[in-house]
Amino acid sequence: MYQMCMIVLNVYFWNMSMLSDFLRTLKPDELAIVRQMPASEREKQVLLNTLVHLQDKEFDDELVQYELKLSKSHFDKINSVLLDKCYHVLTDGSNREVLYLLWQKGLKTLLLHEAKIRERKLLKGNKKKLAELYKIMFDISVRLPVLNGKIALAEEYGRKYLATLGKPAEEQRSEIWLNYLFGTVFYYAANGKMAEYEAWTKAELKKWARKLEGKDYPVCQFYYHLCWSAYYEHYSSDWDNLMKSLHAALEALGRCEERVGSNYRIYVETTIAKAYAHNSNYREAYERYSACFDKFAKQLVRNRYHPLMYAVIAILHQQYDVAESIMEKYMKFYLENTPHDTFNFDIERIYALLYMYKKDYTKAAYYLQRGQQWDKTKFTFLGDILQRITQNIYFILQRDFEMALTLLRSNKRFLQSKQPDEMTREYGVMFDLINDVIRLQTGKEPSKNFLQNLEQSRRGIMRLYAGLLDEFIPQRS
Secondary structure, three states: OHHHHHHHHOOHHHHHHHHHHHHHOOOHHHHHHHHOOOOOHHHHHHHHHHHHHOOOOOOOOHHHHHHOOOOHHHHHHHHHHHHHHHHHHHOOOOHHHHHHHHHHOOOHHHHHHHHHHHHHHHOOOOHHHHHHHHHHHHHHHOOOOOOOOHHHHHHHHHHHHHHHHOOOOHHHHHHHHHHHHHHHHHHHHHOOOHHHHHHHHHHHHHHHHHHHOOOOOHHHHHHHHHHHHHHHHHHHOOHHHHHHHHHHHHHHHOOOHHHHOHHHHHHHHHHHHHHHHHOOOHHHHHHHHHHHHHHHHHHHOOOOHHHHHHHHHHHHOOOHHHHHHHHHHHHHHHHHHOOOOOOHHHHHHHHHHHHHHOOOHHHHHHHHHHHHOOOHHHOOHHHHHHHHHHHHHHHHHOOOHHHHHHHHHHHHHHHHOOOOOHHHHHHHHHHHHHHHHHHHHOOOOOOOOHHHHHHHHOOHHHHHHHHHHHHHOOOOO
């Protein structure tokens, strides 16, 4: 399937829609640079006409072709040239700068397309540069959002990189596959495959512990501890060991930061901040994430996950106006300019939760409805279940307990259709709490596990959802 996708990406026709896809992601300062870049008269016409039509979210690029009376092949060629010129005025034109720009913009299709073009140019040339390209794409692949195909893509580029090196050292091979393993841990958990892969993950880590014993491989040690941190966070909710593994990773990073890059320090420090939220220490989490933004804002905003998590922690710390400011500053742009980007599914859910806390139910309903319009088959099990919880809670807040109960029954059937694991157990407790709240509000007794479920749901990140139900819980509880 991966190879088929790469073949499709080679089709030259795609440059046509890719230009408009790229332009939609540009912010005003970037657009100002693009508008002023050197271009022929015909190229300027295509660029400006495309920019005008981008105001229409359903715009079809062929409209510009017909307006300017261009043949399809000529139009495609101009779009290709314009894309290349955009890259060169917004970056230094290098593989790293261009490909990371496309990753930052969330343009996976265009990223793969550009990587393939650059790969073809290097295949019969400098092997060192080709290996560098594969390493860049491997590093980007493990950082892509958790969607189907991410892990296969990382494996593909990891193998290409090592093969191009010819005779890679043991340390080089180990660095690649430990980083790959780190990427798989959350990937399988988020895709509802925790039961299937938990034992495998632990077995792999034990193998690596033996392989690394007595070896002075600081980069490998760093990724090894990151793997354990991901395991403790997503498979066991073991806060103490999560913190130990993160601090062990920081210690290893101190000996290899120049090789792995400062982005990994940012990752570890923000993960430590998030770990405090997992342990229900929301003040510490908020202060640490704020400190990270004070130090690393420029880098953090390149990955939309970080502003979104910062907003989540602000909500947990009851800083609703701060959370709204973060969302408006960093997230609103994507909803307005890249409406088909699947990351918007998460943005819309957090907006809905934020406005539920602010008791602005009109805005909450608006964002919840936007989230409901997505094709759920495009999302992970985790994203699907969080959306279901959010929708269920909304109807409780609206005191429509009949609708809330109908949704609850459907959602519990959905959960029961999955393999039992740590994730289904955790969110099963959330649905049990919702059930007890509905029972209380309709004059019935809650389940015998009510107080236990309540305590568990009020801890960690789950407080983001359970906190909305506080007004429905009798004080005696």
